Amino acid sequence: MTTNKRTDGRNFDELRKMEAKVGVVSSANGSAMFKIGNTTAIAVVRGPKKLHPKFLQNPETGRLRCFYNMVSFSGSGDRVRPGPSRRTKEINLVMENALAPAIDLSRFPGSSVDVFVNLIQTDAGTRCAAITAAAMALADAGFEMRDLVTAVAAGLVEDQVLVDLNYDEDSHEMGVDIPIAMMPNEDKITLLQLDGRVKKEKLNEAIELARSACKKIYKVQRAALVERYE
Amino acid sequence: MAKIIREHIHTLLEKGMRQDKRGLLEFRKDISVEYGISPKSAEGSARVRIGETEVVAGIKMAIAEPYPDQKDRGTIMVGVELSPFANNSFESGPPSTESIELARVVDRGIRESGAMDFRKLCIKEGEKVWQVFIDIYPINDAGNLRDASSLAALAALKDAKFPEYDKKTFEIDYKKLTSKNISLEDEPIEVTVIKIKDDYLVDPSVEEEEWLDARLTVAFLKDGDICAMQKGGNGMLSTEDINKMIDIAQDKVIVLRKAL
Amino acid sequence: MGELFFEERNIVVPGDKLAMGMDYLPAGGAFRDGECIRSKVLGILGINGRVLKVIPLKSQYRPRPNDMVIGKITDMTNSVWFAKIDSFRDGVLTVREVPEYIGDGDDLSQYYNFGDYVLAKVLNVNSTNAGLTMKGPGLRKLSGGRIIEVNSAKVPRVIGKAGSMISAIKEKTGCRVIVGQNGLVWIQGEPEHEFVAVEAIKLINEKGHLQGLTELVSEFIDKKMKNVSKKETEEKPKVEEKQVTQEKKSDKDDEEEQPKRRAVGRKASKKVAKRSKK
Structure with missing residues (x-):
């Protein structure tokens, strides 16, 4: 990375081309598609329904559950074996933690609200795209939310801070990947992971870059929700 | 099981009508096939829409050793995932019997028809052959996932290109696709005809599927030969039923073939 | 003085800052967050003086006594x-x-x-x-008829002010219709009429948030019913048959007393009954 631009010609703070659509699955209460570059996520909301087995129920509120799924032909290498891997289970959890602060399920005690996200094609940033799509689908389903949730990966490649990493940048041997989710109006972070080696100052720089990127993604999310009903 | 819905379907059928106003032998109007919906990740991919029903399918290829009894032939594997994503009544977890049946019927249509020459998937006899994975994911179930899935699988195969590989190590470079297609000798397409009481229907809705007495899925080749069949449902069929249902299916296969 | 960021009937999404200042008050679908009033649902903004509310476009049914x-x-x-x-x-x-x-x-x-x-x-x-x-x-x-589903946020639209929408649907299509607060709707009538009623209710489910809904639905049904009656006059014997069933239906109307919120429905079905007797 010796030039001022990235391998795909983007500026360091530039996002890939985005596309969002709400209400894409008619059999679901809420659904949304979010595409960023070559990463495509479709999210569907099912529920609230009674949660089984009973010991999983919370008598005070509903439980948000996320089911992230890379379809088997969506990987950039070999076929992805169907069924949940350790990676998938962790992503399900961090997605739930990223979305839970925004959504109020206290009116649905003992229930579960399930968000299924299928990744149709992937080019890095899949958990962030999944969260961004899931937030739109939950809003489309009519749940009460303090805010939307918007996510993007910031990162470093050879000490250069950049945002919305593609696969080449993400898999760069000196690369650092920092997926971040934010509630844009609250201006609070709900997902933060880091994978790589980084100095504290650079981390703050990366978070700032993610913050302004999230604002741009939020505009796309918001427009898609409004467009559905105009 | 809601009797009111069954009675309603029956009452309308007596008058030659269906719940969504279609004719008994009428497919939904908007049938579309879109190729290359996952060009960055899959070697081939397609999306099929029949009305509000939507299915995506993708092809992944790998190099493996051939089966000992088929040293000069590659293989295919078809998978279908019926998850709550597409229909609230599907269960999460390992593939259901229903999804396995669906996958196997699609598999037979392609495998037994001779539509694919498996010898052309051989790289080095007895050592290396191509494995072709066809994975099907329903996105929205508004009825007739069967016909949509078979069409999506075929469309994804048509879209597929072999990836480049190292001639010595047989390592695949998935980033580089060659211009070589999987050669298809024919194009098998399934049409499902269902029977409710004494009536035959095509392109069933979710409710009609729930209340069918019997169904017959027939896969046809271009020249009209049949290459796979599957009777489903708890009801029974006479030889006359079967002949009529095959004729209807053959008549309707044109509608789907046109969309390719 | 506070500041308002949206106009009446704008579509707003969860998190949106609707207004700034303590003189605005949040009602349903909105909440106060420090100096701001924000939306907590995807919905349509209603402004009543200083009171801001957001009417949700979709919601999950929550049972309440007497529903x-x-x-x-x-x-x-x-x-x-x-x-x-x-x-x-x-x-x-x-x-x-x-x-x-x-x-x-x-x-x-x-x-x-x-x-x-x-x-x-x-x-x-x-x-x-x-x-x-x-x-x-x-x-x-x-028994009989069919069941369709609408979003529970659209139930008030299907019923209409003082039952006006549901009465119009019943009167114009001659169908019996019962709307559950949970979004399930039961419809029964002659098939061709039933189709029109179903389509009209689906139209409300899709477009229920638009202004001028009553006229939109009214025109829709009139147009569809014109086609139906044209068909029926072409096949005369069927018309007679239909009248018989409609008269039968009117006998049933008394036992089919509509629940409180839909009380207007009864009057409407009587009108149909009268018309069919002529």
């Missing part, structure tokens, strides 16, 4: 039926809450069987169940 709901019997024990009322709460109907006398050891399925749809009233709600009753005018097992 009339359409439930589907999914399970039973020897003293209780369970009905799905399209909520995460089970609808629970005990033998004491049905008009029939149920003897000891009776098989409950003779009265209300698996898969039956019932029109019931919500008695009470706790965190896991909603108690139902079948005792009351019009409450019964539904």
Whole structure:
């Protein structure tokens, strides 16, 4: 990375081309598609329904559950074996933690609200795209939310801070990947992971870059929700 | 099981009508096939829409050793995932019997028809052959996932290109696709005809599927030969039923073939 | 002075800052966050002086006492039926809450069987169940006709102000229609008429948030019904048949007393009855 631009010609703070659509699955209460570059996520909301087995129920509120799924032909290498891997289970959890602060399920005690996200094609940033799509689908389903949730990966490649990493940048041997989710109006972070080696100052720089990127993604999310009903 | 819905379907059928106003032998109007919906990740991919029903399918290829009894032939594997994503009544977890049946019927249509020459998937006899994975994911179930899935699988195969590989190590470079297609000798397409009481229907809705007495899925080749069949449902069929249902299916296969 | 960021009837999404300043007040669908009023649902902004509310475009049904709901019997024990009322709460109907006398050891399925749809009233709600009753005018097992689903946020639109929308649908199509607060709608009529009623209700489900809905639906039904009657005059014998069934229907109207919120419906069906007698 010796030039001022990235391998795909983007500026360091530039996002890939985005596309969002709400209400894409008619059999679901809420659904949304979010595409960023070559990463495509479709999210569907099912529920609230009674949660089984009973010991999983919370008598005070509903439980948000996320089911992230890379379809088997969506990987950039070999076929992805169907069924949940350790990676998938962790992503399900961090997605739930990223979305839970925004959504109020206290009116649905003992229930579960399930968000299924299928990744149709992937080019890095899949958990962030999944969260961004899931937030739109939950809003489309009519749940009460303090805010939307918007996510993007910031990162470093050879000490250069950049945002919305593609696969080449993400898999760069000196690369650092920092997926971040934010509630844009609250201006609070709900997902933060880091994978790589980084100095504290650079981390703050990366978070700032993610913050302004999230604002741009939020505009796309918001427009898609409004467009559905105009 | 809601009797009111069954009675309603029956009452309308007596008058030659269906719940969504279609004719008994009428497919939904908007049938579309879109190729290359996952060009960055899959070697081939397609999306099929029949009305509000939507299915995506993708092809992944790998190099493996051939089966000992088929040293000069590659293989295919078809998978279908019926998850709550597409229909609230599907269960999460390992593939259901229903999804396995669906996958196997699609598999037979392609495998037994001779539509694919498996010898052309051989790289080095007895050592290396191509494995072709066809994975099907329903996105929205508004009825007739069967016909949509078979069409999506075929469309994804048509879209597929072999990836480049190292001639010595047989390592695949998935980033580089060659211009070589999987050669298809024919194009098998399934049409499902269902029977409710004494009536035959095509392109069933979710409710009609729930209340069918019997169904017959027939896969046809271009020249009209049949290459796979599957009777489903708890009801029974006479030889006359079967002949009529095959004729209807053959008549309707044109509608789907046109969309390719 | 506060500042308003949106206009009346704008579509707003969760998190949106609607207004700044303590002189604005949040009502349903909005909340105060420090100096701001923000939206907590995807909906349409309503401004009433200083009060801001957001009317949701979609919502999940939450049972409340006295709601009339359409439930589907999914399970039973020897003293209780369970009905799905399209909520995460089970609808629970005990033998004491049905008009029939149920003897000891009776098989409950003779009265209300698996898969039956019932029109019931919500008695009470706790965190896991909603108690139902079948005792009351019009409450019964539904037979014939069909069931369609609308989002529970659209139920008030389907019913209309003082029942105006539902009356119009009944009157114009000659169908019997019952709207459950849980979003299940029962419709029964001659097939061609039923199709029009179903399409009209689906139209409300899709476009219910638009202004001028009443005119839109009215015009839609009139246009569709014109085609239907054209068809019917082409096949004359069928018209007579239809009149007979409609007269039969009018006899039933008394027992089909509509629940409170839909009381207007009855008058409308009578009008149809009169017209068909002419």
